[in-house]
Amino acid sequence: MKTSSLVSQRTMAVVIISLVSAIAALLLIAFIQQPVHDNALREVVFANLDKTGVSNPVTAVLLNYRAFDTYLEFAVFLCVAVAVLPYVLDVQLPKQKLSAESQVLAIAKIFVPLSILMAGYLLWIGSTQPGGAFQAASLLAGCLVLLSLANVRTIDFSTARSRFLLSGGLLAFIVVNIVVFSQTFCFITLPQNIAGSLILFIEFFATFAVSASLFLCFESIHKGHL
Amino acid sequence: MAIDLWIDVILCLSVLFVASSIFLVKNTFSAIVLFICLGLVVMFCWIRLNAIDVAIAEAAIGSGLTGAMLIAAWRKLAFNESGDQPDEQKEKSE
Numbered sequence: 001m002k003t004s005s006l007v008s009q010r011t012m013a014v015v016i017i018s019l020v021s022a023i024a025a026l027l028l029i030a031f032i033q034q035p036v037h038d039n040a041l042r043e044v045v046f047a048n049l050d051k052t053g054v055s056n057p058v059t060a061v062l063l064n065y066r067a068f069d070t071y072l073e074f075a076v077f078l079c080v081a082v083a084v085l086p087y088v089l090d091v092q093l094p095k096q097k098l099s100a101e102s103q104v105l106a107i108a109k110i111f112v113p114l115s116i117l118m119a120g121y122l123l124w125i126g127s128t129q130p131g132g133a134f135q136a137a138s139l140l141a142g143c144l145v146l147l148s149l150a151n152v153r154t155i156d157f158s159t160a161r162s163r164f165l166l167s168g169g170l171l172a173f174i175v176v177n178i179v180v181f182s183q184t185f186c187f188i189t190l191p192q193n194i195a196g197s198l199i200l201f202i203e204f205f206a207t208f209a210v211s212a213s214l215f216l217c218f219e220s221i222h223k224g225h226l
Numbered sequence: 227m228a229i230d231l232w233i234d235v236i237l238c239l240s241v242l243f244v245a246s247s248i249f250l251v252k253n254t255f256s257a258i259v260l261f262i263c264l265g266l267v268v269m270f271c272w273i274r275l276n277a278i279d280v281a282i283a284e285a286a287i288g289s290g291l292t293g294a295m296l297i298a299a300w301r302k303l304a305f306n307e308s309g310d311q312p313d314e315q316k317e318k319s320e
Contacts, residue, residue: 058279122282130278138286145294214291222298 053195054127062132063199067173067188074169074206081166081213087224088157088216105150108143115143123207127196133169133203137210144215148222155212157219166213169206176202234274240267254303258296265289 045057045065052060062070119136126132147154155162164171176198177188184191190198244264248257265288272281 126279130282132279135279135282135286138283138291142286142290145291214287218291218295218298221295221302 051192051195053190053192053197053199056126056128056130056132058130059126059132059199063202064190064195067190071170071173071188074173074209077210077213078167078170081216084217084220084224085157087220090158091223102150104146105152108146108150108152112143112146115139119143119207123203124200126203127200133206134210137207138214140207140211141214141218144211145218148215148219155215157216162212165208166216167209169202169209172202172205237267237271237274241271254300258293258300261296262289262293265293 045061048065049055049057049060052064054060054064116139119139122131122139123133123136124131126135144154155165176190180190180198181187241264244260244267248260248264251257251260265284268288269281269285272278272284
């Protein structure tokens with residue numbers, strides 16, 4: 001009995017190892033057979049950069065050339081937020097008073113204002129240099145995580161305001177594109193003269209939406225019931 | 227030139243080393259810490275590829291927030307395995 005189970009285990013191991021090696025070999029062959037990457041798109045991006053309203057090529061691709069992809073990404077974030085929302089809705093709030101200062105709170109008091117400042121800087125600088133909404137959002141989410149670990153109440157996800165916060169990026173994108181479409185009849189194409197400010201408008205709301213979604217994911221595990 | 231190449235080789239090897247050691251350690255907590263380390267090593271790779279914004283996102287989301295989530299989940303798992311403490315609390319609250 002014992003030997004037969006041992007044998008079947010060994011055959012299973014052989015099957016698994018051969019399958020994994022076969023997939024790895026296929027991936028390697030696919031990787032080698034890929035044509036050499038030519039930077040044809042790079043020249044197109046740089047040639048039309050002055051029409052996008054921003055001078056950072058990454059932001060131009062994310063929010064102007066390929067705005068629809070980013071728009072769908074915001075929608076995915078919203079779906080994730082909706083999926084994990086039930087875990088935090090009827091959780092008891094922390095009863096612990098803040099009078100007894102914890103170590104985490106002492107750290108949070110120093111780092112949270114600095115991180116908020118840095119997030120604002122990253123959001124603003126995103127139009128000319130590396131940075132942007134996602135980086136700022138991850139910094140803000142880090143702040144919220146730190147505050148949550150220090151037992152500070154930050155966002156009450158049962159209120160309607162927090163729902164607007166979570167869907168803010170998508171709403172801003174939809175509103176901007178409906179207004180632009182009603183004026184110019186171009187679908188998801190920002191007019192050249194105000195593209196920069198429209199991108200900043202969308203990024204502003206997207207920052208809060210993404211950071212709230214990321215924080216909600218953390219909170220659903222940290223405070224949520226099992 | 228040669229130093230650049232050696233930095234790249236060391237980064238590639240360390241990514242493979244850290245990633246494989248995640249699967250080889252038995253302890254869950256060590257695996258989580260190694261995952262966070264992997265995020266930081268990958269962040270250096272992105273910096274070498276001149277993608278600073280991806281590096282920032284990788285450091286903050288890939289290792290920071292995901293690491294925090296994994297550690298929170300690990301705490302819950304450890305809590306549940308250690309005894310009936312959380313269940314009693316739940317009954318009291320209900």
